[in-house]
Amino acid sequence: MDLLDKFDSIAALRASLPFEKADPFTVVMEEIISETEAMIGGRRTILAGTNNYMGMTFNEEAIEAAKQALDDFGTGTTGSRSLNGTYLSHKKLEETIADFYGMEHCMVFSTGYQANLGMISALGGKDDFVIIDADSHASIYDGCSMGNATIVRFKHNDVDNMERRLKRLPEDAGKLVVIEGIYSMLGDAAPVKELLEVAKKYGCMTLVDEAHSMGFCGENGRGIAEQEGVEHLVDFYVGTFSKSVGTVGGFAVSNHPKFDVLRYVSRPYIFTASPPPSVVASAIKSIEAIKRGSNRRAHLWENAKRLHAGLKDAGFDLCTEKAESPIIAVHFPDVMIGTKFWEQLIMEGVYVNMAAPPATPAGMFLMRVSVCAQHTTEQIDEIIKRFKTTADKVGLELKA
Template identity: 50%
Template sequence: MALLDKYAPLAAQYRQLEEAGANPFNVPFDDVLSPTEAIIAGRQTLLLGTNNYLGLTYDPLVIEAANAASTAAGTGTTGSRIANGSYGSHKRLEEALADFYGRKHGMVFSTGYQANLGIISALAGKGDHLLLDADSHASIYDGARLGYAQVTRFRHNSPDDLANRLRRLADEPGDKVIIVEGIYSMLGDTAPLREFAAVKREYGAYLVVDEAHSLGVLGATGRGLAEQAGIEADADFIVGTFSKSLAGVGGFAVTDMEGADILRVVSRPYMFTASLPPANIAATLAALQQLRARPELRADLNANAARLYRGLAQLGFTLGPEPSPVVSAIMPSPEAAFGFWAALLKAGLYTNVSLPPATPKGLALLRSSVSAAHSPAQIDHAINLFADVGKGLGLLPETPALAAAK
C-alpha cells in the first residue's frame, strides 16, 4: 500500500468534481477587481463568500500603509520574533489592539489559526481541563490537542450542559478553561455569552472568547459579542483574526491577566513561526484605525446581512437561526449543495460549500458571507440568482424572483 492510498476515496470524489467542471475547493480567480467582484473563468463574478466583512482590502489608506512599510522595512522578517527580534510595528500593533479592547496585554500571531493553537495549548496543559462548544472551529480543536489537556465537549450554545460538565469536574484538580466563539462560522449564530459568563463565575473557570467572525461586526465599538453582551470583564482572553474585518492575515490575543508575557515563551506556535511581514502589520494597523473611525461600515455590513437573510428566507430557504454576516442556506444533501454552488458560479455568483465534518449536525451548507462594500443592488442581484437557481434545480417553488428584500 502506498503512503497516500488511504486518501483514495477522497481523491475519487475530487476527480468527480473536476470531471463535472466544478470543484468548490479549487476556484482560480483570474483577477480580483474589488472587495465584491472578481473575474472567474473569464466572467465577471459577484463575490459573496470571502469573509471581507468591512470591505477594507481595497481601502486606499490600508494599501498606502502596506506599500510604505514594504519600502521602508522590506518584504519579510525571515524568522520568528524569538529568533529575529520584534519590529517596532509588531509592538505598535499589539499596543493598538490592547488599547482597542481596553486590555493590558496584546499578542500577535502569524495567522488566526495559530492564535487559537498558541493560546489554547499554552493555557491548558496536562492535568487541566478544556471545555469546548461542540461546534467549535477546527483551530480550537487542534489547539486543544496540542496542549494535552483533558477535553470535554458540551452541547452547542448550551449553558446548562456546560454547567453540568463543570459540576462533574468540580472535585477534579487542574484549571478549567471554557472556549466559545462570538459568531460561529458555519451557521452564523451567536453564543449566549451572558449565560456562559454566569456559569464561568459560578464554577471558578476561565473563559476564552474567539471573536474571529464578530470583531468589527458586533458591539457598540465593534469589539465583538463580548462587548455587545456586556461581559468583557468575564472574558479572560479575547482571541481573533485579521483575515476577516481587518482585511489581512494574522491573529491576536488580548488579556488583562498578570504575567501574560510568559505566553511568548511557552506558546510553540508563537515561538517557532516566522513573524508577520511589515506590510501586513502596517495594513492591519490601518484597517484597525478605519474600523474605529468609521462605524458606518459596521452599520452597512449588518444592513446587508439582514437584507440577504430576509431575502433568502422569503424565497423559502432554511437558514441559520439568526441574521449575521454569515448566511448559510441548508441544502438537502452534499450533492445538492455542489450542484447549487456550481450553478450559482456559472451564473456569476461566488459562494462557499461547507460539508461535514466541518459543519454542525452533518449539514450540507451553501454559505455566503456579506461585506459592507456590497451595494443593496448587489445583494438583491444575489437573491435573484438564488431564486433562479433554486427553481431550476427544483429546490424552490416556481415563484417570481424577488426584486428586492426590504
C-alpha cells in the same frame, strides 16, 4: 504501504461529486475588481463568500502603509518574534489591538489559526481541563490536541449542558472555557453572557474567539462580548486579521498580569516567522479605521438583514431564524443537489462557499454566504435574484 492510501475514501467521494463546468475546490480569482467583485472563469462575479466583512482589503490608508513598509523594511522579517522578528511596527500593532480592546497586553501571531493553537495549547496543561463547544473551529480542536489538558465538549450553544459538564469536574482543577462569538459555518451567535456567567460560577478562566464577530458586533466592533456587556468576564480574547481587518495574522489580548510569560511557552508563537512589515502596517491602519467605522458597521448589518430576509422569503431553508451575523447559511437536502446548485450559481455570477462535512456540524450540506459592508443594496438584491434563478434551473424545491 502507501501512506496516502488511508485517504482513498475521501478521494473517491471528491471524484463522485457531479461538477462539470466549475469546481469549488479549484476556484481561481483571476482579477480582483473590488471588495465585492472579481473575475472568475472569465465572468464578472459578485463575491458573497470572502469573510471580508468590513470591506478593508482596499482601504486606502492600509494600502499606502503597506507600500511604505515594503520600501522601508523589505518583504519579510526572516525570523520569529523571539529572535530577529520583532520590529517596532510589531509592538505598535500590539499596542493598537490592546487599545482597541481596552486591555493591557497583546501578542500578535502569524495567523489566526496559530493564535488559537498557541494560546489553548499553552494554557491547557497536564491535570487541567479545556471545555469547548462541540461545533468549535478546527483551530480550537487542534489547540486542544497540541496541549496536555483533558478536553470536555458540550452541546453547541447549550448552557445547561455545559453546566452539567462543569459540575463533574474537580473544583480545584485548572479549567479553561473556550467559546466563539459567532460560529463560522452557521453564522449563529453564542449565548456569550450566559456561558461566561456559568463558567465563572465554576471557577473557570475564559477565552472568547471573536474571529467572525470582530469589527461589527458591539458599539466599538470588539465582538459579541462587548455587544452583550460581559467583557469583564473574558480573561483572553483571540482574533484574526483575515476577516474584518482584511489581511492575515492573529492575536490574543488579556489583562492577566502574567500574560507575557506566554511569549516564552507558546510554541506557535516562538517557532514561526513573524508577520511581514507590510502586513503589520496595513493591519494597524485597518484596525484604526474599524474603530471609527460605525457607519460601515451599520450598513453591513443592513446588508445581512436584507439578504437573510430575501432568501427566507424566497423559500430557502436558512439555518438561523434571523440574521445573527453577516454569515447566512443555506441548508440543502443532499450533496448532489447542493453541488449542482453551487456550480450553477457561479455560472450565474455569484460566488459563495460550498460547505460540507467534516467542516459543517451534524453532517449538514450548506451554501455559506457572507456579505460585506461594501456590498450595495443592488448587489444584495441581485444575489437573491440569482439564488432564485439557480434554484429553478437545478430543480430545487423551495418552501411555499
